[in-house]
Amino acid sequence: xxxxxxxxxxxxxxxxxxxxxxxxxxxxxxxxxxxxxxxxxxxxxxxxxxxxxxxxxxxxxxxxxxxxxxxxxxxxxxxxxxxxxxxxxxxxxxxxxxxxxxxxxxxxxxxxxxxxxxxxxxxxxxxxxxxxxxxxxxxxxxxxxxxxxxxxxxxxxxxxxxxxxxxxxxxxxxxxxxxxxxxxxxxxxxxxxxxxxxxxxxxxxxxxxxx
Ligand code: HEM
Numbered sequence: 001x002x003x004x005x006x007x008x009x010x011x012x013x014x015x016x017x018x019x020x021x022x023x024x025x026x027x028x029x030x031x032x033x034x035x036x037x038x039x040x041x042x043x044x045x046x047x048x049x050x051x052x053x054x055x056x057x058x059x060x061x062x063x064x065x066x067x068x069x070x071x072x073x074x075x076x077x078x079x080x081x082x083x084x085x086x087x088x089x090x091x092x093x094x095x096x097x098x099x100x101x102x103x104x105x106x107x108x109x110x111x112x113x114x115x116x117x118x119x120x121x122x123x124x125x126x127x128x129x130x131x132x133x134x135x136x137x138x139x140x141x142x143x144x145x146x147x148x149x150x151x152x153x154x155x156x157x158x159x160x161x162x163x164x165x166x167x168x169x170x171x172x173x174x175x176x177x178x179x180x181x182x183x184x185x186x187x188x189x190x191x192x193x194x195x196x197x198x199x200x201x202x203x204x205x206x207x208x209x210x211x
Pocket of ligand 1 (some may be wrong): 009021025068079111112120167168181
């Protein structure tokens with residue numbers, strides 16, 4: 001692919017940030033499912049042994065949160081809702097048949113929904129995770145609070161797994177998206193088709209004379 005036919009969508013530090021978050025997510029999601037369902041106990045071996053999984057799971061969870069926060073500050077502005085999102089939502093039938101609708105910016109409403117759901121669920125996981133973290137923090141809370149924390153942690157964990165499954169499905173479904181997060185670039189037709197406003201904005205920026 002010639003350089004002039006492509007646009008940069010993610011820089012190398014952004015991609016590293018994303019994949020560190022994704023790798024941490026994989027480890028905590030798999031070990032978490034291992035703790036939760038007796039028939040899935042064998043999944044704890046993803047972190048070595050069940051004992052090690054019990055020790056490492058919360059630390060990796062905190063690392064995932066910290067890594068996502070960097071992404072959050074990078075992308076939150078692009079995920080703010082706008083008028084075009086209403087057009088997108090009204091035409092959801094067309095969207096699911098792979099037609100693009102509206103003057104979409106860097107992200108569409110579906111992506112924005114994933115983004116805000118992820119930060120909300122990650123915040124809930126962090127707060128409830130601290131409440132139930134033995135032996136460090138849990139003794140500071142009463143038993144009913146720890147039990148409530150456990151319930152919240154389980155629901156938020158399952159919620160995040162579902163959200164990320166949708167995210168992965170959408171990434172594979174929209175051809176050309178995975179290249180954006182693996183190699184950093186997208187083609188011009190991809191940008192024009194899926195994110196026309198973002199395409200125009202990047203063109204305008206590129207044409208601005210540098211001081
Ligand atoms: C194997 C798992 C994953 C795959 C294959 C994947 C794939 C992708 C791809 C292809 C994009 C670029 C989409 C675009 O620019 O249009 C993207 C963006 C993004 N991903 Fe992932 N991802 C994965 C896991 C995760 C996880 C675990 C998180 C967070 C907990 C996450 C959060 C994000 C965010 C915040 C963006 C930027 C989009 C936005 O702000 O709306 N991803 N991902």
